[in-house]
Amino acid sequence: MQKTALALLVCLLFASPLPALDGASVLKASDAKTSFKDGDYSAEYEIVKRDPGGATSKNVSAIFRRDRTDQFLILVLEPLVDKGKGYLKIGETLWLYDPVGRAFSFTNAKERFERTSARIEDFKSPSFSSDYRVVSESKAKLGKFDCVVLDLEARKDTLAFPKVKLWISDDMLVRKREDYSLSGQLMRTVAIPTYQQVGDRWAPASITIVDHLKSAKIGGKVEYERTSIAVTRPSRKKLPDAVYTKEYLERVAK
């Protein structure tokens, strides 16, 4: 009898579904899946901004990331007039190098990248789990994706957005985010419908950003600034330490 009861208990235990991950664990797993802590990651980003009304501008930049040490370098390739302009992040410090004036200035990761809807901090290693705390979680369908929806609040005031809502699909990839001001105004929506595998990690393949702060009424309809980013030629090639230095920026400037 005892044996039967024990067997029943074991069966019940193993038949139970595994406990679902809580929001914080989902966030951590998502960060881990898209971070490159074991080396360097580089790629080419083609960024097309479409102003309300239809005027477009294009920027092509090379991104170099070393997530282990929280370093990244963004070097502008196009437009040619800005080639060599660069952003260098080392820890908490972010430098902007202007090759025309050959001058470095500190800049802020909250700032827009080259007047697009992308923020400079969008290029760093994802760190939602350390930057934000989960306030609430729910489940929702986003197109073909089953997602966990997490409402997040910033742990520090140095972030561009104090409140963020994330849609994370079952494969632990952030598919959509909404960025809010402290008062709860929607400032930006970011969609990442497609990812690409790079080694054993994942990186966005296409990103669309709608800027709710930049709009105009065109033909009776409100249009928002929209930025589309295509990420190509992802690479895990090891980079020398010198890439993440001010001297390197000076060296490669036009």
Place this chain on the structure above:
Amino acid sequence: MRSGKIASLFGLLTFAALSAAQNADIDSLFEDPREDIEQAREASPQADHRSSFEKADKVVISGNFTAIGGGAFGWTEFPDPNRPELYWDRTPLASSEAAFVLNARPDPTFRFYAKYLATMKPKDGFTWTSLTLSELFCDYIYRDFLYARFGKQTIGWGQGRLYTPGDLMDTSEEGTSVKLSLPTVLSGVSFVALAKKTYFRDIKTPSYTEVVYGAIADATLAGFRLTAGARYQKDAKTADSSFGLGFNGLASIKRTILGTDLFADAVLKENGGAPVWSLLGGFFREWTNTKLYGEYEWDDGTAADSVHRAGLAFTRKKLFGSGFDLGFKWLHSFSDGSGGLAVGVTASPQKHLSLSFAIPVVYGANGRFDILDDDFILTQRLSFVALVKLNVPY
């Protein structure tokens, strides 16, 4: 009051409705998205994005041509309301510059760069100078550890934009120098040796004691950027007047607080006698279309030429959504109460072409008649300046 609340509520609902419409739009991206790419085809451990910047198969020839013309209309002394014709003056303003640049990167370890300039200014009798060498240097990179740059080059130290007491290598472009940089040591360490014809008593037998030596190190600590630099020259036929012989030291600190760069430079100049201190403090803030920066400098100098001055500059692109860019600059000397300020707008109605209008005001005995530009030394205290500029990069 009630109608105001209703209007606010209506505004909020409208915003919410518009946001919802945009969300529906962006959500459609997930209806039938491109499948995630397992092992991206383009992914290659060999894809080297550095090569786009470090190597070029061809020598790149570039340059630009600039021509500026216009005039300044105003008074050489502040106008007398009763006799406005008194001191009235009109001055034509013109200058032109042609730059020619060669840039070769035959190999990631080597770069050759040369820039030539020819200029034409009315003060030189509207005659073009011959093509002069502005910069010429080569870079050699040893194992991504040591960067060497040799030649006629511009080296900038210190943090000032309006005032530059910390630029102890200010005269580098007048001579030939070697700069060795170790980019991965601290946040960068550099050594400089600078030679100029005027330093040497006998140019045929130059002495190493007549060379200027410099070293500078950057470190980042707890969000502060710390810099220490020094310049030393033991002997010279004619030393640089700004620095003299002996030791010149620089200590800098910089930090970003609430998105604003705050910085300070402390400079000590031995100048063969009693040490002279200079202190510079300032801030720099940049938004998407706006830049604002200000500086304050104090230099103990001697009683006769001590420096105590401040400056403020502001630029705003696309003023109120228009095609005009606004600029404002004010430089003031507390030592003698003189200075200058200028406010102006610039618009570009056509590619390569810009129109600028400015009102500069110059006051005090040693007022800043160069408030607009070093190339345009004004003769008027109060004026209206109109300039047309053609700038064609190629």
